[in-house]
Amino acid sequence: xxxxxxxxxxxxxxxxxxxxxxxxxxxxxxxxxxxxxxxxxxxxxxxxxxxxxxxxxxxxxxxxxxxxxxxxxxxxxxxxxxxxxxxxxxxxxxxxxxxxxxxxxxxxxxxxxxxxxxxxxxxxxxxxxxxxxxxxxxxxxxxxxxxxxxxxxxxxxxxxxxxxxxxxxxxxxxxxxxxxxxxxxxxxxxxxxxxxxxxxxxxxxxxxxxxxxxxxxxxxxxxxxxxxx
Ligand SMILES: [Fe+2]
Numbered sequence: 001x002x003x004x005x006x007x008x009x010x011x012x013x014x015x016x017x018x019x020x021x022x023x024x025x026x027x028x029x030x031x032x033x034x035x036x037x038x039x040x041x042x043x044x045x046x047x048x049x050x051x052x053x054x055x056x057x058x059x060x061x062x063x064x065x066x067x068x069x070x071x072x073x074x075x076x077x078x079x080x081x082x083x084x085x086x087x088x089x090x091x092x093x094x095x096x097x098x099x100x101x102x103x104x105x106x107x108x109x110x111x112x113x114x115x116x117x118x119x120x121x122x123x124x125x126x127x128x129x130x131x132x133x134x135x136x137x138x139x140x141x142x143x144x145x146x147x148x149x150x151x152x153x154x155x156x157x158x159x160x161x162x163x164x165x166x167x168x169x170x171x172x173x174x175x176x177x178x179x180x181x182x183x184x185x186x187x188x189x190x191x192x193x194x195x196x197x198x199x200x201x202x203x204x205x206x207x208x209x210x211x212x213x214x215x216x217x218x219x220x221x222x223x224x225x226x227x228x229x
Contacts, residue, residue: 007140007181009219012226015182016159019225020172021147024206027173029108034151036104041124041194044073053123053131056084060133060162060183069129075099075106075120084137087199088144090116098122109198112147117200124194133160133185140180143217146199149174155193157186177225180218 044050053070077096078086086092099106102122109120125131136144150157150173158167160183170177177184186193202210213223 007216007218009181009216010213010223013181013213013219013222014226015161015178015222016166016168017182017222017225018159018168018170018175018177019221019228020170021149021174021176022172024113025147025149025174026108026111029111030149030173031151033105033108037102037122037151037194038192040101041073041122041126041192045126050124055132055134056136058135058138060160060185064132066132068125068132069127070123070125070131073098073102073122073124075102075109075122076117078119085142087119088146088201090118090200093118093120105196109196112198113203113206114145114198114200115203117198119199120196122194122196124192126192128155128189128191128193130188131157131186133162133183135181135183136179138180140216140218142180143220144179144199145176145202146197147174147176148195148197150195154191155186155189155195157184157195159184176221178219178222181216181222 050071050073052067053072055066055068059066074096075098076093078092079094080086080092157170159177160167162183210220211223211227213219
């Protein structure tokens, strides 16, 4: 479904934008997990047991692939039927088998500024194909609290303002971004590419630093990014 971004946002917000979380996380620890995660993904590839990533219906271009090639490893699993609107509800998620397999990654995740976690997954593509530009949902008053992060900077990942055509490539190892009022996607790059996304509820102490928009709650990461530079 091709949908125009229609949410009104605080005039201080500019798109594309994202909030780097590198200042809040242990980047050196994250980088040190590169080989560990790569090795385990390669093992899983041989077993071909992971499901395909689906962009959802809100793509920039209707003709672009909604299953562009990435696969997912769920580190947690939902105890109720899959519903995108459950992903930030910790009570509905329990550790999946892969949490044991990726236990060192789970140790790192435990240091992130969450009070509780919900959906946790690794997205990977052995061929590093492009990820179709999309928005995650169109509920402007819903802001998912998540951290997207990666152990290396090889794969180009961008935020896009579809009205101006401007793209902003993420330069950090981690980010929280508005996934509703702007598009996001990835360019192709040869070889295995992966990133991790953890959704949940930020800790109260952490949340105290985050400016809350008066309307269009989904724009919270961009408001923060735009007024903190
Ligand atoms: Fe997405």
